[in-house]
Amino acid sequence: MAQPLTYSKESASQTAGPYVHIGLAPGAAGFDIYRQELGRDIAGPDAPGERIQVEGVVFDGTGAPVKDVLLEAWQADAAGIYPHPEDPRQAHCAPGFRGWGRIITDFETGIWAFDTIKPGSVMGRNGRPMAPHISLWIVARGLNIGLHTRMYFDDEDNHADPVINLIEHVDRRATLIARKTAAGQYRFDIRLQGDGETVFLDV
Amino acid sequence: MNPAGYYQRDRLWQPPALTPDYKTSVARSPRLALLSLEGSLSEITGPTFGHTDIDAIDNDLIRNYATTGDPVGERIIVHGRVLDENGRGVAHTLVEIWQANASGRYRHKKDTYLGALDPNFGGCGRTLTDENGHYAFRTIKPGAYPWRNWVNNWRPAHIHISVFGAAFCQRLITQMYFEGDPLIAKCPIVNTIPDPSAIDQLIAPLDLNAAVPLDCLAYKFDIVLRGRRSTMFENRPEGN
Numbered sequence: 001m002a003q004p005l006t007y008s009k010e011s012a013s014q015t016a017g018p019y020v021h022i023g024l025a026p027g028a029a030g031f032d033i034y035r036q037e038l039g040r041d042i043a044g045p046d047a048p049g050e051r052i053q054v055e056g057v058v059f060d061g062t063g064a065p066v067k068d069v070l071l072e073a074w075q076a077d078a079a080g081i082y083p084h085p086e087d088p089r090q091a092h093c094a095p096g097f098r099g100w101g102r103i104i105t106d107f108e109t110g111i112w113a114f115d116t117i118k119p120g121s122v123m124g125r126n127g128r129p130m131a132p133h134i135s136l137w138i139v140a141r142g143l144n145i146g147l148h149t150r151m152y153f154d155d156e157d158n159h160a161d162p163v164i165n166l167i168e169h170v171d172r173r174a175t176l177i178a179r180k181t182a183a184g185q186y187r188f189d190i191r192l193q194g195d196g197e198t199v200f201l202d203v
Numbered sequence: 204m205n206p207a208g209y210y211q212r213d214r215l216w217q218p219p220a221l222t223p224d225y226k227t228s229v230a231r232s233p234r235l236a237l238l239s240l241e242g243s244l245s246e247i248t249g250p251t252f253g254h255t256d257i258d259a260i261d262n263d264l265i266r267n268y269a270t271t272g273d274p275v276g277e278r279i280i281v282h283g284r285v286l287d288e289n290g291r292g293v294a295h296t297l298v299e300i301w302q303a304n305a306s307g308r309y310r311h312k313k314d315t316y317l318g319a320l321d322p323n324f325g326g327c328g329r330t331l332t333d334e335n336g337h338y339a340f341r342t343i344k345p346g347a348y349p350w351r352n353w354v355n356n357w358r359p360a361h362i363h364i365s366v367f368g369a370a371f372c373q374r375l376i377t378q379m380y381f382e383g384d385p386l387i388a389k390c391p392i393v394n395t396i397p398d399p400s401a402i403d404q405l406i407a408p409l410d411l412n413a414a415v416p417l418d419c420l421a422y423k424f425d426i427v428l429r430g431r432r433s434t435m436f437e438n439r440p441e442g443n
């Protein structure tokens with residue numbers, strides 16, 4: 001008999017369910033309770049950088065919009081710096097920049113949108129820079145565990161990005177790239193299943 | 204030098220995406236393989252929160268929405284620690300909860316269940332763990348409620364819990380169940396979890412030592428987030 005390993009196991013995930021808004025965005029559930037809801041402003045008013053808006057829909061395997069989905073975004077500032085102690089340049093992060101936000105859909109259409117600034121390039125593993133991207137985490141009724149993905153920008157140079165290049169099926173790389181629709185406007189649809197299924201990440 | 208990554212998520216312990224007995228998962232489950240990433244700065248960082256973000260009353264669901272009196276139902280304390288897989292407390296992390304009231308009714312414009320709304324109960328709370336990872340809420344024990352899956356499915360009493368940890372890759376939403384509830388074993392959402400020990404880990408025991416005599420009962424619930432590798436042997440670049 002070997003010595004026992006004493007690691008604990010990560011708690012199992014359970015679906016966020018249809019009423020996730022009560023806990024994470026009670027205003028969207030229909031009532032005011034907190035002095036301030038968290039995750040309403042990703043960049044803050046003073047962060048330098050290009051102000052952008054991203055809009056999209058999450059679709060299920062039948063092509064129907066997922067109307068009760070909730071997304072969280074996590075991104076670096078315009079200089080590619082995260083407001084977090086693990087980022088060696090944290091002290092130089094833009095003032096008031098939070099980098100994190102919560103994104104709620106319109107319950108009738110499933111369309112969501114968020115305002116932020118375009119992130120800068122972040123250094124990836126082994127000294128390989130990553131193209132500008134926003135990390136997304138998706139929860140909803142029917143999702144047993146939150147889905148991670150990334151959103152890149154079609155007007156940036158993504159060809160050397162070390163994560164996009166890990167995707168063996170070259171046609172699927174486009175599922176991570178938002179399309180510019182107007183100045184400062186991007187469209188990013190997410191497909192949970194079927195044709196054009198988004199690449200999800202085990203991070 | 205590469206940052207130390209987190210232990211990989213055990214996908215045989217976590218529920219799979221496709222669980223046909225939970226019908227909504229059928230059309231919402233990705234069918235292609237996930238792309239496995241070694242943690243980069245984008246995954247090992249994450250949002251941080253402080254005491255300017257929330258108020259002290261936010262963790263008291265008996266008082267944080269009440270206007271004309273206390274909410275109806277069994278008064279309870281839910282307390283425990285947020286730990287990582289190495290057994291270390293996760294300090295100063297945001298814990299958010301939401302739940303139905305004692306009738307099994309949610310305060311949500313999409314919930315139309317017959318159970319009565321309670322004018323003094325909102326059903327959500329939030330708090331930061333202390334330096335050792337401890338958290339506590341005061342609330343009302345939620346009721347069971349029916350849901351559309353099979354014709355006669357009922358959710359066991361549960362509290363939804365959202366936790367951040369220190370990194371975006373630790374982000375977790377789960378549900379806490381109550382010791383002794385016969386509906387747990389019959390619930391298709393509980394049973395999305397393949398390993399019975401992983402289900403046991405989501406069931407909070409009654410904790411009489413933490414109860415307040417003549418006031419409220421208590422349940423203890425620890426939450427475990429992914430652990431992180433040590434940095435000791437991390438600075439060897441891989442072959443590329």
Ligand SMILES: [Fe+3]
Nearest residue numbers: 017358361363
């Ligand atoms: Fe629920």
